[in-house]
Structures are given as C-alpha cells and as structure tokens.
Amino acid sequence: MILIMDIAVVALRMLLPVYTVVIVYQIFAAMRRRRRPERPLVLLQDLDTGEKIPVLFWENSIGRSRGSDIALDDTAISRNHCVLLRRKEGWFITDTRSKTGTYVNGNRVVRRTKVNIDDTIEMGNKEYAFRRGEEFHEELQSSWFFSKVSNKPAIQPYKVLILVSLFHIFMAVEACFCDGAKDFDPAYLCAMLVGVEWMFFFVSRVILRRAAFELEALGLFFTGIGVMLLARQNVKNATIQPCYVQLIAAVAGMIVFCIIIKFIENPDRIGQWRMIIMIVAVLFLGINLVFGRVTNGSANWVHIGPITVQPSEFVKIAFIFVGASTLDRLQTRQNLLEFIIFSAICVGALALMGDFGTALIFFGTFILISFTRSGDFKTVILALASSVFAGFIVLNIKPYVMRRFEGWRHVWQYTQDSRGYQQARTLTYIASGGLFGVGIGNGVLKYVAASESDLVFGLMSEEMGFISAITIAIAIATLFIYARSVTTRSRSTFYSISACCAAGLFVIQMSLNVFGATDILPLTGVTFPFISAGGSSIISCWGLLAFIKAADERTYAK
C-alpha cells in the first residue's frame, strides 16, 4: 500500500515538469497560429509608372530615409516626410514637418487629414493614387514566428485553460498530501483559483468577445503557480493567509488588465493623459518617500490601514505608458527630454528609498524605451555612463550598499550572515529539489525569509523541480519574442513600443530575481513576474501584460 502511494507521489512529481513544458509549448504554438494572412491593407499607386506600393501597417512612415516603412526614391521628398495611418474612422495622413509639403487632392495637409479610396496624394515630384489592398497580387514575406506554421488549427482557448486548471489541481493534490499534512486547505484554495480562472475566461470571451486567450492563459498559469506555492506557507495569527491575499490581488490585477486595455483603446487620446499620469506617478513616489516605512532595508512600502502597498510597482505601468508613443507624434516631437526628466525622477526617488533593485529595473527599461523610440545610440551610451557615475556616488554615500556586494560570488564563505545566507540556501535547496522537485509543501526553503518573493525561483525549483523553474523563466522571456513578432501588426507604434518594452521590463526584473537569488548577480530583492508573492507586484504584472495584449491587432477588432 505504501509502495503504491509512493509510486503515485513520484509519478505526480515527474508529471508536473513535463506538464509545464507541454503547457508552455501549447500556448506559444497557439499564439503562432490564427493570424490573418500577410496582405497589404491599402496601396499607393504611382500615377506615372503604374507601380503599386503596398501599405502594410496601421501606421506607416513615408520618406526618403531607407528606414521608412514606405521608402520613396525622390529627392524632393524629406527624409521623414509624412505618416499614413489607419484609425477606426478610416485612413489619415499627417505631414511631419516636411519641406515640400503633402497634398491630398491638391489641398496641402496641415493637420491630420482623412484620405479616401481613389484620392490622389501628392508628395515631392510625384502623385499617387490611394487604392484598395485587394488590388495587390504579389506574395509577401511573413515574420519567422508566424511563417512555416502548419495548417493544423490552433488549440481551442477553452482547452488551453483546461490544461492550465488541471495543472493547478495537480499542484493542489501534491500540497494536500505533502509530508505532515493534516488538512485539505489547498483544495479549497485551488477550487477558488480555478473558479477565478474560468470567470476570467467567461468575461474575456463571452462579455468582451476577445478573439484570443493564449496570453491570458499564460498569465493565469503563472499566477496560479504563485498562488499554489503559497498554499502551505501558513502564517500564524494572520487574518487572511498569504495565499488568499495573493489570489485576491490577482483578481484585482485581472480587472486592471481589462481597464488598461480599454483605456488605451484609442492611441490618439493617450496624449492628453500623458502629463496627468506622469504627475500622479511622481506623487505616488513622493507619498512613498514621505510615508514609506523601512522594511527589509528599503523604504518602498506604504501602509494604508491593514493593507501594505508598494507604489513603485504601479509606477511601472505609468512608466511604460509615458514612454510609448504613436508614430506621427514620434516623428514630429523627436526629443526625449520630457521622458528623460520623468525617468530621472523615478530612478532617483527609488534610489532614495534604498530600493536599488527596482531603480535598476526602471533604469534598464528607460534605456530600452528611449532606444526603441529614437534609435539613438548616443543616448544609450550617455545614460549608461551617467549611471556608472551615479553608482560610484551611491557607493560612496551609502557604504552599506557595498556590503551586499561583499558576498557576491563568495556566498559559501558567508552562509551564516546576511551577505550569503539567502543565496546559499537557495542554491542548496535548488540542488536538493533535483530535476523534478520534492513536491509542493515539502520544501525547506520556505522557512527562509523572503523565500516566496525574492527567492521564489529557488522555492519553485525545490518544490516543482529545476525543469519547471527553468521552463517558466524561459516562457516569460519568450513573451518578448511574441511581443516583437506582433510589432508590425499593431494598430500603432504606441502598442508596439509599449509591448516590447513591457516584455523587456519583465526580462530585466526576472534576471535580477533569478540571478540575484542564485548568486550570479548581487541580490537586489525584486520580485519574479507573476509568481512572487506580493499584491502590488501581481497587479502591476497584469497591468503590464495588458500592453502586450493590446499590441495584438485582434484585441480591438469588432
């Protein structure tokens, strides 16, 4: 009897890592399918030669520059002449401070001007007719992510979610039967979790009629893992156990996800909100600086009654929002000054709080955004140089920061003090878990402080196995590959930039978390996206995921 039980336990443990790989594969495979074929949206026809130029994107830069979406070899045309863009109401053209001007049916374009089919657009020395996309018959190349996809239909969204829910149920089974378990609390938790998942599915598919569910399923998969990892992390005398707090925060996160998608539906309206959002974000950080209480070495927490909030997590969303921009705005207002000042305030405030990990995330994301916007390599170099300089100043003013680096790459010499205590235990328990883990609830790392947040990679690895932990890390990194591959299919560069940079932010944050806990980088104490315990963190992750969702052109399709 015992032997049969043991076989079942081991089989379940081995199943989870394999299952993790299957789910991640299925979701990304589904993302690759179900796309409209590569066809031009409209055409520009050269009235002299009859040549047909396909217009592929929702926002197209037109100019002499070879980097333009529609590059015209005409000396009378400016490098960045104008932008041709599609909105719900139809097609528009905006002149972006060209020297010779743009004309629609003979009228000079001053503001954004509507263009109708068969209108004539005059740029430089030539005239073009605006035609329907169906008149184009040549083959177009597709991005590798979507090319060579088999014709097999994609897995149905509800099937993906069944896979995900079943995974969480398996985790609950493990937690219910872990060593020394006397109750079935994880089962109730899991029931609620699965309920939340299907409720979200219902809202998304039936009420909001979203075309795809893969990205949400991935988010739910990670979130559920984070919740179930907490199932056996009971805190004595707590009014609500952390696992339920996490679940409630996740629901809030999903609501934020839907709100943000709705909020950024019209990329042109966003401009009006930019300044307000910046001010609110700075206020948030200001409140944090004034009322923040020092917890674990940094004052990045604000206590509002029984609730503790980490404002810097929400500022991440504002940061991406402020950083991204539509193409016509990018071409007319090229300077980054506004964004640089905003970034400097954010990074400075975080450094003052002593939250260097989050400051580093903001700084890294700042570089990614400013480069993606301007393509200016000098800005990147300058920013990096000044950060090295700032780093030296910090080390001089706050010498205790240096102490964190003392243990770096030498944690085995400091297993009993703060310089290496957490990292050494993380490594020990990663190794103890082996490839398949010791099972949910059987870990020992959970008794180490911050194991469910800063060291969660170790907790995952110990309880679920090294394979699962690595697969999940890769899956989050692959979000960027997805974001990048939908870049040119977005309804605006606002979505492309924000999606790529949100994914980049995830990767930077995950790097600091994973490599900090495993002593490849110094430990800075940031959260693992979606999985680390922390209400503010999970809400912010869902908020950032909304940007990636919005970049998919189907999101706003009716």
Place this chain on the structure above:
Amino acid sequence: MKRTLKRSWLIFIVVIAFLGGLCFLVIETILGASDWVDQPYNGHISGSGGLIQAGKILDRNSDILAQSVDGKREYHSNKQVRKALLHVVGDDSLNISTAIQSRFRSELTGYSFIWGLNMPQSFRHGHDMELTVDIPTCKAAYNKLKNYDSGACVIYNYDTGEILCSVSIKSYDPNSPPKITEKNAKKYDGVYLDNVLSSTYTPGSVFKIVTAAAAIENIPDIWERKWTCNGKEEIGGGDITCVSEHGTVNLKQAFGHSCNIVFAELAVELGEAKMNEMAKKLGINASFSISGVDTKKGRYDISKANKNQLAWSGVGQYTDEVNPTQMAIICGAIAKGGTPVNPYIISGNSGSILADIGLTKVGTAGKNMISSSTAKGLNDLMRYAVVNDYGDDMFGGLTVCAKTGTGETSKGSDKDKNDGWMVGYCTDSEYPLAFACVVRGSSQYGYSTAGQVAKAAMIQAAKSMKNN
C-alpha cells in the same frame, strides 16, 4: 513600424543575455549541486534522520564501518575501532566537517542531481562508499595514540596512494557523542578536528629533512664536510644548543644524532632564499588535496627572521609548523625518487557520476619535489638514522628510513606540551609504506612517543598487507 521592429534588437540582446545567464546557471548547478546539497543547515539531510537510509561505509577489506539498519545508524562493533576512525567516518551530527558522513552525506543518502533529495523512503537507494583504510592498522595506531592529549598517525602506500591508516586524537565514541558544554569545553577542545588533515604541529628535528635537502642540492662538498659540536654555539647573537656534545661529525652522523648546531649552521649558510626555495618545493606552505579535503598549510616563514632565528628555523623551531599528511607525502616522495603519488582515502563511491565515468582519477603522480639524486642522499641519511640511532630491529624486520623530532611548543618549565614526531617510510618492495606520526603532550622525545605509535602501526600495516 519597421524602425520600431529594428530597434527592438536591443531588447532582444537583453533576452539573449538572460538566456545565456540561465545556461550559466544550469551549468553551475550541474557541476555544483552535490556540494551545494552537503550543507549543515540543509533541512532534508541534517540530523541522524538524514542517515536513515544511508549507504554503508566500508574499509579496504569490505568490513563495515557504518551502516543503517532499521532506521538507525550503526557503527563498527568494536569501540576502539569506532574511536580510531571517528574522524574519517564521522558521526550522526555534521560536527566533524571533514568526515565522510559530513562531506558525502547527500551521496550516502542517495542524492543525485536528477532525483534530488526527497524521494519517498521506499525508493531511496543509499550509495555505499569504500575507503582505503585498514581497520587493524588504525586500531593499532589508536591504542598507542590514546595515551596522549593530541596526535595523529597517517600511513599510506607510496606506490598506489592508498591511505591505510588515518587516526586522530582526541576522539570519542560516535555511539555516545559528548554533549559539549561550557564546563567540559576544555576537555573536548579540538575534538571535532581531524589532526591528520586539519592541524599543524611544530616539526622540531623532522624539519632537518628539509634543511638537509637544501644542503644536498646546493652545497657540492656536503658529503665531505666535517663539523665540531660542543653542545652549544653562538649564532647571530644567541645560543643554539644540542642535547649533548656530538664532537666531530659528518653529515650522516649529524643527521643521525640530530645535531642542532650543524643544521643551524647549514640554514644560515644556505640563507633565506635557498631555504625558502626548498620549503616551497616540498610544499611546506602549501596544502594537498586528499580526496577533496585540503590539508592545513604548514608554515615556513623567515621573512622577518634575524640570523639566530634563521638558524633555529633550520632545525624546525622558530615559527615552523607542518601538517602530518604533508610530512608523509614528503617521505613518500623521497621513497619514490623525488615525485610523490597523491594519497587518497575514498576508493569507491557508487553515488558519484564523475567516478562512474572514470573522471576522478586516484593514485596519480603529484608535483616533482626534489631530484632523484637528492632523494637518494636523503634516503641514505634517513636509513643511517634508523640503523645507527633507532635500531634496525625497531620495526620488526622492516627496512625503514626515518627521522624523529621533538618540537618545543612551550618555553620554560612546562615541557609537557612538546610535539613528538616520527616520519619515514619502508623500502621493502612488498611494503611500500610512508608514515608520519605525531603526539602532543609528553615531556619525552619523539622516538619514545611518536616512535612507538609509528612502530605499532607500521608493523600492523605490513601484517595486513601480507595477509591480503
């Protein structure tokens, strides 16, 4: 849109860097996992609970030193054997950090990188470990050593590298480990330390091997020289004393009688550079890896010594310190013509992937220490000492070359803390054994303290070898 796509390569680099980091982590984990697991704080294996299903530890004759029976760890049935091999085998705790049961607890309990540590009990398969030690030899050494405060005896086969005997004192019975409190702390001071590997002692006259080696390599007419010993001589503003007046002696006689004055003069004549050079060649300030444990480094530091202190350093006083295993390796090197074979103590480890695929080579040659002619010279000196001073019948018919020493560790009346030494090797081809024995806490000379340990252990080691 195209530009945004193009510029996103910077983010792509970040992603690639992250994936590269992950690969690095995977490699580090594969290489380091078995070390990471063996930590005293590891909740999966700490305490005797971790040994419930652990594998056996066997000596060279497959006699069981430790095994787990019905959820309990059992050690050898003989108390003397248990105490003799305590520091090699270890106990239920992880207090003796260099012991097999501490260092390889994860392997013993069936750890593997693939399965981790928390396999259900019915699937656990503890790995056995075979050692090179010989129980009777260790027992013989222990029975002589146990009379002293502190001491160590190590014997190894200088042809193969197998360590036959490794006994450290103080010891206790792993079946009833002492509860160390403030009251009895002094009594058990250093009890968790394996003196064979992790301690150093003042060498006294055994250090004359080093001085002699430097003299043979650097002074061409060394064998023709004659010295006169009056029992006392002033060098560098202080007296160098001998136990007695040795009269006119050549190098062999000076080595055999252990004349301080001759070797003090030689040290001064050779000077700091040449003495340092030989100490470095013989690895006095270095450590040797014995199946993964680094021996404690000895000390030969004359950077701040005046002439008198340099003289004393040549006869193993001043601040000189050496480790027992290190001395055994030097003797092994002399026996092998200048290049030692690295000693090892683990001959079989069913839990090691590296050992399974033959990546951990044992019994390999170490670094060359001295030329074969120097080795031959030292061999003559050490043989002369046994034949003319200790008595060739001391080792029951074995042909042994050796040197004794008495390191003075305390000044004045408190002579009880002297370190008595005997180091050497057997030249009989059937018994290629090198040894180093040291005891602390006797007023007598090395010959009558450590010498008796060496004698008993060597005779038993040869007997054990003959029986197999």
